[in-house]
Structure formats: C-alpha cells, structure tokens
Amino acid sequence: MNRFTSFTNYVHRVYTTHDGEVYPLPINLGTINQFFHAHYTPAQARELIARQAGELAGTDPQNLNDKGISLIGRPLYEAFIKNYTAKQWQTNPSDLPSGIITRLPVRFTYDNRYFKDTWEGLPTGGYTAWMKRMIDDPRIHVTLGTDFFDDSQPLNKNRLVGKVPVVYTGPIDRYFDYALGELKWRTVDFTEVRYDEGDHFGCPVMNYADPDTPYTRAIEFKNFNPERRDSQNPDRTVVWKERSRFATRLDEPYYPVNTVQDKTLYHAYASRAHQEPGVVFGGRLGTYAYYDMHQVISSALHAYEHQVAPLLAAEPGR
Ligand code: UDP
Secondary structure, three states: OOOOOOEOOOOOOEEEEEOOEEEEEOOOHHHHHHHOOOOOOHHHHHHHHHHHHHHHOOOOOOEHHHHHHHHHOHHHHHHHHHHHHHHHHOOOHHHOEHHHHOOOOOOOOOOOOOOOOOOOOOEOOOHHHHHHHHHOOOOOOOOOOOOOOOOOOOOOHHHHEOOEOEEEOOOHHHHOOOOOOOOOEEEEEEEEEEEOOOOOOOOOEEEEOOOOOOOOEEEEHHHHOHHHHHHOOOOOEEEEEEEEEEOOOOOOOOEEOOOHHHHHHHHHHHHHHHHOOOEEEOHHHHOOOOOOHHHHHHHHHHHHHHHHHHHHHOOOOO
16 A cells, blocks of 8 residues: 555544443553443453353353453443444444454553554545555546446446456445345445534544434544644634434445355355356445454455456466
C-alpha cells in the first residue's frame, strides 16, 4: 500500500455513552473504575472481573452472549455490550458467533487504543486519493454504473464467465440468483447532522450503549484527521449517526450476520463457487466474511497470488 499512499499517525479511540455518562472503550481499567466508582489497581480489577466472569469459568464460549460474560462478567456485559449488540445485530446474542467481540477485549490498564496492531494510520489524502492512484494505469479501465447481472450491456455475467478471468466482489448469494436461499446481512442507515461548533464529541466515534438511543454510534469526521486542524473550519462540524437494520436485496450489505444457519448456507454457495470456471470470489460480500481493512487487503493479495495470477498466466496470448 505504501506504493500508493502514505499514512497518518491516527490512532483509533472510541467512547461510549451509557446511562448519561461517557466511558472509554475498549473496556479498560478506566471504564471499570468509572463504572464501579472505584479505584481498583490492575490486580484488584482483574480479580473482580474474574469473580464476575466466574459463572462461565472453564467453558469455551461459542456464542457472543457467553463470550461476553466470560470476558468481562455480567454487569459490564449488560451495560456496554448487550444492548449495543441487540441494536447492531437484532439477533439473539446466543445465536451470534463469539468472534464478533474478540475484537473488543478487556484491558487491565488505562490503555484505550482500540486496536493493538503495530502499524496504525489512515491514508494521508483519504481512501479516495489512494484508490485513484491505484487505478491510475493505462492497463486499468474502470466502468461504473454497470450491472454485472444485466444482459443488455456487454460486461455481463453470462457473456464473461468462462471466457475471461473474473473477480467477483458482490454478495455471493446474489451471484447465484439466491438459488439456495438468502444469506443474512446488516445494512446501515446514516443521518447527517451539522453543528455550529468546532467540535461536537471531542473524539471520532461515540457509541450509544443504551436501548433508548436508536443509534448505535455517531462518527465525527474531522476528528479522524487532527493533522488537518489548521485547514478545518473552527466553527462547524459534521456528524453522521448510524443505525443498523437487516438488509433487503435492494440495500447495500455491510455486515454478514453469520449465524450457524448462515454459515451452512454460505458453505453451500462456496462449493458452487468452486465450480465456476475462472471466477474468483473476494471481499466481505464475496466470501461472507466480517473483515477489517487490513484483512481485506491481505485476503486480496492472497487471492491474487493463489487464484488470479494462475488464471492470468493461463490466458491465451500472455
Ligand atoms: N460492541 C458492543 N458495544 C460497543 C462496541 C462494540 O457491544 O460499544 C460489540 C458489538 O457486538 C459489535 C462488535 O462489538 O457488533 C464489534 O464492534 P466494532 O465497533 O468494533 O465493529 P464495527 O461495527 O466497526 O465493524
């Protein structure tokens, strides 16, 4: 990626509003001490959480509900995870895969870096500038507003599959015209709010942990780019509030729900995908996977090396 963009030194931090108070995430010693009105040391907090999480001690939790309780105990789980998760997924947490919240660890220090990766940052000029540079090559031709499933235009599925290598990154169930049934996805609706003040939240992401706030979280864009402070409007700010719901076929799918039934259905589609001549399925939608950006990049590079390059090498005339 460094060929196409430099990165800022942005570090992701998220706060959450619960019962009229703002707490730091991921759940850390600051969250714990604020929540219990205490001044626990790391060892004392660890001991408390171990006791509260003890109801599931010795088990290997497979679903989000049990995983949440076993990580942080029931009081913190119910305050910060349970209702947010209900809003985000509208699926019983006992039916959701536990992997969703291994993304959200508990820390017995005051470290509230959201991610633990060694390298963190945002593309300096933004994602659009980065993508523009990536496709700026005479061998790359981009056609937008083109429906792969519309036979009345030339770049369609029936005409291309089996003739040229195809990388398909749309929903895998859509590719097969939902022949085996529909995979469940969540989509997100955004509401934009503009404020006549320089900074509304003081952070880029504010989550809402309680059920009486219909939004899951709100994003304040300018706070992703503190390095642009001097060129930002000191008196105005833009916030987007996010609300999640089940996606219909007409919506943009964002998050795979991934219940046990969804996984079984996905595997049935994936084995059909293997039979498709010269088609590589990729991305969140093509592989029904809940990827972060670095995982998207890694899976794309891997797919190129192991699937796309061999197809290109076999192309006549190369
Ligand atoms: N989560 C939660 N409370 C929060 C933040 C996250 O319960 O305040 C849980 C929730 O189940 C969510 C998951 O952790 O779906 C992952 O959330 P994150 O915001 O890290 O992922 P993103 O939505 O950005 O992909």
